[in-house]
Amino acid sequence: VDFLRNLFSSTLGLGSADKVLDELTLDAVARYIKSGKCKNIICMVGAGISTSAGIPDFRSPGTGLYANLRKYDLPYPEAIFQIDYFKKHPEPFFALAKELYPGQFKPTICHYFMKLLKDKGHLRRCYTQNIDTLERVAGLEGEDLIEAHGTFYTSHCVSFCCRKEYNLDWMKDKIFSDDIPRCDKCNSLVKPDIVFFGENLPVRFFTSMKMDFPCCDLLIVMGTSLQVQPFAGLVGRYCRSSFIFLKTIADPLFGLLGFGGGMDFDSDKAYRDVAHISTCDEGCLALAELLGWKVRLYSMLIGGSFNSRKSPASCLSSLYAKLS
Ligand SMILES: [Zn+2]
Secondary structure, X not given: OHHHHHHHHHHHOOOOOOOOOOOOOHHHHHHHHHOOOOOOEEEEEOHHHOHHHOOOOOOOOOOOOHHXXXXXXOOOHHHHHEHHHHHHOOHHHHHHHHHOOOOOOOOOHHHHHHHHHXXXXXXXXXXXXXXXXXXXHOOOOHHHXXXXXXXXXXXXXXXXXOOOEEEHHHHHHHHXXXXXXXXXXXXXXXXXXXXXXXXXXXXXXXXXXXXXXXXXXXEEEEOOOOOOOOHHHXXXXXXXXXXXXXXXXXXXXXXXXXXXXXXXXXXXXXXXXXXXXXXXXXXXXXXXXXXXXXXXXXXXHHHHOOOOOOOHHHHXXXXXXXXX
16 A cells, blocks of 8 residues: 555655655755765756856846847857858857856855765766856866766867868967867867857767666756756656745745646645745855865865955955854
8 A cells, every 4th residue: 555655646746756855945955965875966057057156147137148149240149159150150159158258257155065065975967058168167077977067178060061070279269369169170260169049969878868867866956047948948857856045035946846847845745845035155155064065165166266256365264254
C-alpha cells in the first residue's frame, strides 16, 4: 500500500513521496547538502549572476544591452544576434563583442560558489545561459558546463564546407584590432561559438539534460527569469529538491514558477521547492556560511580578485560585514 501511495504521489505530484527537506528553508537546504544524500547538484544560471560583475543584463529596461544598441542603427535590436543579419552586416556584432569582451570582467561570489560545489564533489553540472565565460574564469571546466547559448571560448568559420576552428586568442586579436575576423583558409566570416537566433543549441545540451536530470538531488536556479526556451523548460524536469534565488517577491520568476511552472513554494502540498529572497551573491554567501565553507569561499575570492564594479577595499569590507 505504501509503495502504491508513493508511486501515485510521485507520478501525480500529490504529496511528499520523495521528500528530502525537513522544512522549506535555506537552513534545510544546507542540512540536506551536508547529509551526504545530496550528491548531484545541478546549477541553472542566467544573466543575473553576472550583473554584479558589471555585465549588463540583456533584458533590463534602460540599462540593458538591447537599450545600448541604438548607436549601431540596427533594423531591430535582436538583429545583432540574428545569423542572417550577421552574415551581411558583421560590424555591429564585433563592435559589441569588443565592448563586452570576456576577460574584462571578473567572476562573482556566485561563480566561485559553483566552483566550490565542484571542489566539494557535489556539482553534477552547471547549465548556463551566459556567454561571458565567467564560469570558466572561476575554474569550472568544459565537462562541468553546458553553455546552452554557446561560448566565446572557441570560434568557427561560418562556411559549412570549411568550419575551421579558431581559439580565444586569435579571435581576441581580431576584435581588438577592429578587424572583421575572416577565415585564413576560405575567407568566410569567423564567428565566436555563441548561439545566434536562427541557430541550434549545442547537441550536448540535449544529451546531457537526459543524463543529468534523472539523478538530480538538488537544482539550484540563480539569476535567470527563465523566459528563453528550451532552457526554461529544464525547471519542470524531475529533481528531488530545488532551491531558487529571487531578488524580490515581485521577481517575474516567482509568478512563472509558482503558477504552472512546475514549482510550488508555499501551498499546503509544497514539499520540495525553496525560494530565497536575496541577490545571488548574498544567497551564495549565506549558504556557504551555513555549510561551513565561508573561509574557503573567502580565500577563492581573494585569490581570484573581486567583481570589477567595486573597489577591492569596499568589497573586502562588505564581505567582512556579511561574514562576521
Ligand atoms: Zn573557412
